[in-house]
Amino acid sequence: MANTNPVKVAMIGVGAISGIYLKNITNVFKEVELVGVCDLIPERAEKGVQTVKEYIEAGAKAPVPKIYKDMYEAFNDPEVEVVLNLTRPYEHYGVTKAALEHGKHVFSEKPLAADMEEGTKLMALAKEKNLLMGGAPDTFMGAGIQTARKVIDDGLIGDVIGATCAMIQHGPETWHPDPDFLYKRGGGPMMDMGPYYVTALVQLIGEAVGVTAVTKKSFKERLI
Ligand SMILES: NC(=O)c1ccc[n+]([C@@H]2O[C@H](COP(=O)([O-])OP(=O)(O)OC[C@H]3O[C@@H](n4cnc5c(N)ncnc54)[C@H](O)[C@@H]3O)[C@@H](O)[C@H]2O)c1
Structure with a gap:
């Protein structure tokens, strides 16, 4: 019989992108369950839990996530199977590496790491520990790119x-x-938006054998 227990996930980083994950994990995907959250800014973790509570009050069937004092508390929680890394790109390597070292599978936001060397090390560590690594973007599984996939596979546009x-x-x-x-x-x-386009291209026409780039700095100063 198939295992119907949801996969238990801990969210590290409850910033701008966390909202859509909280919404979909709580309301849409029954295969995963959010058991806890943590952020360097505690108010963000509290706000995340509050959001889940509001979904539960509105009828969602989900547990109220715990708040971990730091990522290590999440990594040491035996209930956690997968660590969801929603930190900033320059933090991805450290968070993912520590999670793998604690025996947790990881799904990371893009980019997987800040450079090729870090990414390669993480993949090697996951393999060595027999753990799974997944990463955004999953957009290639959506209707648009899957339609393009079918159009190519069915030979509708030839070579x-x-x-x-x-x-x-x-x-x-x-x-x-x-x-x-x-x-x-x-x-x-290239690191922030590139992954979406490179992933689409690789999914549809295969891996790159070479890369050429041209760049420029468009503005000397930018205002936040
Ligand atoms: N914002 C978006 O629309 C968006 C869309 C797609 C993907 N992403 C990706 O998601 C990731 C996060 O982006 P964001 O926009 O949410 O950033 P953000 O700066 O809003 O949030 C990141 C959060 O991670 C927390 N954090 C960092 N290190 C931590 C640690 N060790 N333990 C606990 N918390 C920690 C920070 O305090 C911060 O609150 C990035 O890799 C980004 O590329 C963002």
Whole structure:
């Protein structure tokens, strides 16, 4: 018989992106259960729990998550099976590494790590410990890219000889409440938005054999 127990998850980092995870874990995905949250800023963890409580009051069937005093308390919680890493890119490596070392599977927000070396080390550690690693973006599983997948697989457009993706925007200070991390190590358009487009391309037409890049600094100063 299939195991129907939900997978128990601890959320590390309850910042801007946590809202959609809290909403979907509590209201949509019955396969996962949020057992606890933690943030360096305790009020953010409290606000996250409050959000879940409001969903429960509105009818969601979910437990009220615990608040961990720090990430290590979450990693030492025997109830936790998967650590959900929603910290900033330059923190991903440290948080994911410590979670793996404590025997937890990890799902990380993008980018997996701030550079190739860190990412490769994490994958090796997960393999060595026989743990699973997953990462955003999961957008390739959505209707748009899956439709493109079917169009290619069914031969509707013949041999794919090229593909193009583009994103143009002024910068994250136009919408993110704390955008400074997006100008630090592991940030920038290629690391922040690139994963969505690179993932789509790799999923649809295969892995890259080479990369060429051109860059420029568009504004000397940006106002948060
Ligand atoms: N904001 C978005 O719309 C968005 C969308 C998709 C993906 N993401 C990705 O999600 C990740 C988080 O982005 P965000 O916008 O939520 O950032 P954020 O700065 O709003 O939140 C990050 C939170 O992590 C906490 N944190 C950092 N280290 C911690 C630790 N060791 N223990 C506990 N808490 C810790 C911080 O205190 C902060 O509250 C990034 O990798 C980003 O690329 C964000």
